[in-house]
Amino acid sequence: MSKTDIHSSIPLPTDTAGGPVPTPAEEADVAPVVGRFGSGNETYAALVWRRFKRSPMGVIGLVLVGLLLFVSIFADFFAPMDPKATNLPFAPPDVVAFQDQSGSFSLIPHVYPIGDTGEFDPITFQPLTGPVLDNPTPTGFFVQGYSYNFLWFIPSNIHFFGSTDGRPLQLLGTDKFGRDILSRGIVGSRISLTIALVVVALTTIVGTLVGITSGYIGGRLDAWVQRFVEFVLAFPQLPLYLALTSLIPVTAPSNVFLSFVIFVMAVLGWAQLSREVRSKTLSLARIEYVRAAIAVGSSDGRIITRHILPNVLSHIIVSITLAIPSVVLLESFLGFLGFAVKPPLISWGLMLQDTGTFSVIGSYPWILSPVIFVLITVFAFNALGDGLRDAIDPY
Numbered sequence: 001m002s003k004t005d006i007h008s009s010i011p012l013p014t015d016t017a018g019g020p021v022p023t024p025a026e027e028a029d030v031a032p033v034v035g036r037f038g039s040g041n042e043t044y045a046a047l048v049w050r051r052f053k054r055s056p057m058g059v060i061g062l063v064l065v066g067l068l069l070f071v072s073i074f075a076d077f078f079a080p081m082d083p084k085a086t087n088l089p090f091a092p093p094d095v096v097a098f099q100d101q102s103g104s105f106s107l108i109p110h111v112y113p114i115g116d117t118g119e120f121d122p123i124t125f126q127p128l129t130g131p132v133l134d135n136p137t138p139t140g141f142f143v144q145g146y147s148y149n150f151l152w153f154i155p156s157n158i159h160f161f162g163s164t165d166g167r168p169l170q171l172l173g174t175d176k177f178g179r180d181i182l183s184r185g186i187v188g189s190r191i192s193l194t195i196a197l198v199v200v201a202l203t204t205i206v207g208t209l210v211g212i213t214s215g216y217i218g219g220r221l222d223a224w225v226q227r228f229v230e231f232v233l234a235f236p237q238l239p240l241y242l243a244l245t246s247l248i249p250v251t252a253p254s255n256v257f258l259s260f261v262i263f264v265m266a267v268l269g270w271a272q273l274s275r276e277v278r279s280k281t282l283s284l285a286r287i288e289y290v291r292a293a294i295a296v297g298s299s300d301g302r303i304i305t306r307h308i309l310p311n312v313l314s315h316i317i318v319s320i321t322l323a324i325p326s327v328v329l330l331e332s333f334l335g336f337l338g339f340a341v342k343p344p345l346i347s348w349g350l351m352l353q354d355t356g357t358f359s360v361i362g363s364y365p366w367i368l369s370p371v372i373f374v375l376i377t378v379f380a381f382n383a384l385g386d387g388l389r390d391a392i393d394p395y
């Protein structure tokens with residue numbers, strides 16, 4: 001057989017260099033390509049996860065969101081102090097150091113309370129305060145503290161971190177009533193995150209149902225629904241929030257007031273998502289496989305649940321992660337104005353009421369510590385949403 005007599009439908013160029021003829025494709029040993037390229041049968045979730053891992057900010061957001069949810073569920077376990085116990089009002093944060101009294105390094109942190117140093121300011125002759133180095137607060141992990149119900153029904157008094165002798169441990173200082181800010185911030189995460197998750201769940205369900213139904217059916221129903229959506233979006237939300245929440249009397253139970261606040265936020269927050277879902281449904285309803293399903297006689301419910309909803313779900317997931325920080329900020333703002341949560345419940349917005357005057361902020365700057373919890377939550381969910389938005393379409 002000559003060099004050019006090769007069983008191939010594609011003509012090969014003439015071998016001018018006199019080298020060996022390449023082996024036919026059916027006789028070559030093709031090694032599988034591994035490493036950079038994945039397997040041929042990866043699921044959609046595996047593709048999304050592989051692309052999501054390439055986003056450092058998205059991974060950081062996922063870790064922070066997991067930690068926030070874990071700490072909020074076991075808030076009493078992580079709170080070092082009783083959030084309702086009162087001590088010295090506006091006490092400054094304790095000094096944490098990894099050195100003992102002799103100055104040697106210690107793995108267990110030593111907490112030095114702030115007290116009177118016995119010295120006076122040379123100009124104002126006011127007594128100076130500072131860390132009391134000769135009387136540190138002994139600390140430890142898994143210590144006994146105030147009693148609570150673990151997972152709401154198991155009595156316990158073990159805390160992740162705290163003082164071993166029962167003395168107050170105020171890592172972020174105290175508020176005007178002498179309550180520990182760190183413990184109140186940890187316990188308050190339950191209410192703030194619960195409001196955000198419940199509101200976003202309600203708005204997502206209502207907005208998705210209204211948007212898909214309006215976009216798929218179309219016609220006169222779509223016209224009337226969109227006029228109602230525009231009517232809801234036309235209201236200025238902040239004055240309407242204040243007006244609706246003021247309808248509840250001050251003497252109403254805390255659970256009733258909290259339920260009404262969630263209801264008001266959900267009623268005013270579904271319209272924008274419904275518009276976004278409707279626009280995607282209008283484009284998906286004209287795709288070939290949807291028309292083919294209609295041609296073979298598939299029911300509307302099957303078309304919506306099997307063909308349209310899975311394609312809209314990626315946008316809904318991203319909208320959820322970006323809507324949660326908006327609700328957290330809204331709850332904090334309304335709580336600062338006194339329209340979100342009432343005592344004895346604890347939330348981040350309620351804690352920010354103590355920062356209403358500049359004199360308090362200037363004299364006791366640690367009273368702004370609840371802002372840290374809000375910033376961490378907003379950053380975590382926004383980073384997670386950005387990572388999902390980039391990874392949700394891995395093709």
